[in-house]
Amino acid sequence: MVKALGRQLKMWRESAGLRQAEFGAQIGYGADMVAAVEGGRRIPKPEYLEAADRVLGAGGRIEAMQRDLEEARYPKKVRDLKKLEAEAVELCVYSNHTIHALLQTEEYTRALFGMRRPLHPEEVIERNVAGRMARQEILDRSKHVPVFSFVQEEVTLSRPLGGRMVKRQQLERLLEVGQFRNVEIQVMPTDREDHAGLAGGFRLFKLHGGKTFGYSEGQHITRLITEHREVQSLEMQYGIIRAQALTPQESLAFIEKLLGET
Numbered sequence: 001m002v003k004a005l006g007r008q009l010k011m012w013r014e015s016a017g018l019r020q021a022e023f024g025a026q027i028g029y030g031a032d033m034v035a036a037v038e039g040g041r042r043i044p045k046p047e048y049l050e051a052a053d054r055v056l057g058a059g060g061r062i063e064a065m066q067r068d069l070e071e072a073r074y075p076k077k078v079r080d081l082k083k084l085e086a087e088a089v090e091l092c093v094y095s096n097h098t099i100h101a102l103l104q105t106e107e108y109t110r111a112l113f114g115m116r117r118p119l120h121p122e123e124v125i126e127r128n129v130a131g132r133m134a135r136q137e138i139l140d141r142s143k144h145v146p147v148f149s150f151v152q153e154e155v156t157l158s159r160p161l162g163g164r165m166v167k168r169q170q171l172e173r174l175l176e177v178g179q180f181r182n183v184e185i186q187v188m189p190t191d192r193e194d195h196a197g198l199a200g201g202f203r204l205f206k207l208h209g210g211k212t213f214g215y216s217e218g219q220h221i222t223r224l225i226t227e228h229r230e231v232q233s234l235e236m237q238y239g240i241i242r243a244q245a246l247t248p249q250e251s252l253a254f255i256e257k258l259l260g261e262t
Contacts, residue, residue: 003040005065010038012056027051043069082135084213088146090206092238094197096153096188098161099170101132102139103150103177103185108170109133111162139177148183151197151238151245154190157258164262171259178252186245187254196240204234 013023013034020038021031028051036042044052046066053062085091085102093100098112109132113125120128138146157174160167178185188197203215214225214234225231246254 001068002043005044005069006038006040009044009052009062012052012058012062013038016056023052023055026055081215082131082138084205084215085135085138085146087207088205089208090147090149090204092149092204092206094151094201094203094238094241095156096197096201097156098159099152099156099174100150102136102148103152103174104132104136105166105169105173106133107166108162111166115161139180139183145182148180149186149242150184151186151188151241153188153197154254157187157255168259168262171255171262174255175252175259178248178255184248185251185255186242186248187251188241188245192244194244196237196244199237202234202238204231204238 013020016023018026020034024031024034027048029048033042033048037044037048049063049066049069052058053060056062081101091102093102098104099108101109104112106129109129110125113120113128139148152174157171174185177183188195200216200218205213205215207213212231212235214231216223216225225234245251
């Protein structure tokens with residue numbers, strides 16, 4: 001898509017009789033950037049497309065490509081997850097290290113990617129943050145709203161990633177989302193003597209038509225689980241985890257208490 005858009009932009013520019021340097025000067029970018037975009041090596045930002053549409057007199061045709069291009073801007077992993085989440089009628093999540101991506105504030109997400117080792121370039125951080133925020137659209141959709149169940153380890157709530165204010169904003173976001181009719185958030189207390197989730201975090205995607213997929217990740221390795229026995233085992237495990245955790249009402253009270261202490 002990026003390469004196709006680059007070719008289209010080049011054709012529009014040449015039809016207007018503009019050299020790359022001339023075109024770049026009119027839209028506020030250098031000739032190197034224009035060449036990179038037209039060659040499919042750089043993904044243009046919305047401002048670039050808006051300026052190009054205006055200067056080339058495209059009548060909104062270039063600007064209209066922004067939405068599709070935004071999808072291409074996100075990493076493949078993000079696009080795959082977003083597709084699975086969009087098809088789910090129920091999503092079950094057990095998180096043991098961080099707040100789950102669909103519940104994170106933008107500041108919390110940026111702090112997470114900012115502390116990755118080896119260090120990510122700023123452009124990569126912003127790309128990942130934008131992709132993660134885009135996935136959260138599923139929480140606000142007016143049609144086909146899935147049912148969400150989240151179980152968060154207590155430590156994910158108390159760990160001050162990004163500092164005190166980021167932590168406060170994150171706890172407030174959890175309390176806000178926890179009031180949604182289709183969302184249940186539960187906390188797994190650290191003092192539990194019996195714990196069915198010590199093998200690591202995972203997710204369950206229950207799709208239209210009855211299919212259920214599992215998903216696990218760790219240390220840059222992700223795995224989609226489709227084998228029936230493995231998925232069934234995860235379903236049983238998640239049921240036990242939910243039973244061992246605080247109830248949704250107790251969990252919101254716990255988060256509110258933690259917020260008051262932060």
